Amino acid sequence: xxxxxxxxxxxxxxxxxxxxxxxxxxxxxxxxxxxxxxxxxxxxxxxxxxxxxxxxxxxxxxxxxxxxxxxxxxxxxxxxxxxxxxxxxxxxxxxxxxxxxxxxxxxxxxxxxxxxxxxxxxxxxxxxxxxxxxxxxxxxxxxxxxxxxxxxxxxxxxxxxxxxxxxxxxxxxxxxxxxxxxxxxxxxxxxxxxxxxxxxxxxxxxxxxxxxxxxxxxxxxxxxxxxxxxxx
Numbered sequence: 727x728x729x730x731x732x733x734x735x736x737x738x739x740x741x742x743x744x745x746x747x748x749x750x751x752x753x754x755x756x757x758x759x760x761x762x763x764x765x766x767x768x769x770x771x772x773x774x775x776x777x778x779x780x781x782x783x784x785x786x787x788x789x790x791x792x793x794x795x796x797x798x799x800x801x802x803x804x805x806x807x808x809x810x811x812x813x814x815x816x817x818x819x820x821x822x823x824x825x826x827x828x829x830x831x832x833x834x835x836x837x838x839x840x841x842x843x844x845x846x847x848x849x850x851x852x853x854x855x856x857x858x859x860x861x862x863x864x865x866x867x868x869x870x871x872x873x874x875x876x877x878x879x880x881x882x883x884x885x886x887x888x889x890x891x892x893x894x895x896x897x898x899x900x901x902x903x904x905x906x907x908x909x910x911x912x913x914x915x916x917x918x919x920x921x922x923x924x925x926x927x928x929x930x931x932x933x934x935x936x937x938x939x940x941x942x943x944x945x946x947x948x949x950x951x952x953x954x955x956x957x958x
Contacts, residue, residue, distance in 0.1 A: 733757045734843075735776045737767040737793075738808070739784055743832065747780065754840060764788025768796065776803060778846055781826070783809040783817060791824050798825035798887065802874060804846040808832055818918050825887040828915050862897050864958055867936055867945060869897060876936065883935050888913060893932055896946060896956040905953040929954060 734751055738744035739762045748760045759776070761767050764785040770776065779797065783790040794805060807826040810833075811817060818829045828842055860871040868877040874890060876883045885893065895912040896904060904912075906922050914920050929948075933940040947955045 733759065733774070733776045734778045734780060735767055735770055736760045736780045737764055737785065738762060738780070738782045739786060740782070743782075750836060750839070751843075756843075764790070764793050768793065771797065771801070771803075778843065779803060779805045780843075781805055781807050783807050783811070783821060791820060794821060794824040794826050804828075806830060806842060806846065808834075815918060819888075819914070819920075822891075822914060823886055823888050829918065865944065866938075869893065878936055885932070885935060889928060889932050889935070892928055893936070896954065900956040900958060903949050903953055903955050909953060 734756050736744060736747050736751070736758055738747060738760070741762065744760050744762060748758045751758050759770055759774070761770070765788050767779070767781075768788065771779075781790060781793065785793065790807065794807070797803065797805065805826045806828045807818075807821040808830050809817065811831070821829055827846060830839065830842055862869040862871065866879045869875070870877070871894070876885050876890070876893065891913045892909065895909060899908075906925055909925055910916075910918075910920050929946060930940070933943045933946055936945060937943050945956055947957045949955055
């Protein structure tokens with residue numbers, strides 16, 4: 727039996743799109759709170775328990791990127807960003823960098839929309855299922871998934887949301903070759919194709935933060951021409 731999010735906060739500036747989202751989600755047994763104002767959405771989050779946010783990137787009263795950062799400062803609630811903009815990969819990457827979990831361009835099909843919501847649901851359930859043992863340890867590296875903290879030699883290391891997702895993907899698939907496509911889809915989503923060189927840059931940045939000698943990495947192994955593998 728599929729377990730759905732009970733409460734979804736939809737912040738959408740287009741009244742027709744907002745109405746469609748609300749009707750569609752309710753048809754699939756989700757409870758929705760709808761608003762076209764980021765400030766109202768923030769107030770809802772501060773005073774109510776929500777399970778997912780669907781966020782329009784073109785808010786007028788509250789910068790969407792600022793909103794994502796503000797949410798991430800107090801909560802790890804999943805965020806799906808949306809936009810009518812086409813060909814704007816920069817804003818997609820920036821939204822993910824700020825802490826959004828996914829991005830979908832409008833107009834979108836009902837199947838894709840529902841699939842992305844369910845994907846966030848699966849990931850959230852997996853996190854909840856691992857709450858008893860949310861800590862990964864290997865040599866001098868510790869990752870506390872419950873608190874989203876990375877610790878190296880006993881000291882906290884700051885990773886951006888994208889760097890953290892990248893490291894988490896490698897840890898959750900440790901020992902397995904993760905191709906560039908696998909990493910792209912897991913970190914940025916299938917709808918966004920990131921240049922391989924950008925993935926390499928992120929890998930290099932994560933290595934610098936977690937390895938004693940990033941030029942001779944102990945954790946993330948390069949598989950030439952294919953991708954990367956986290957080795958134990």
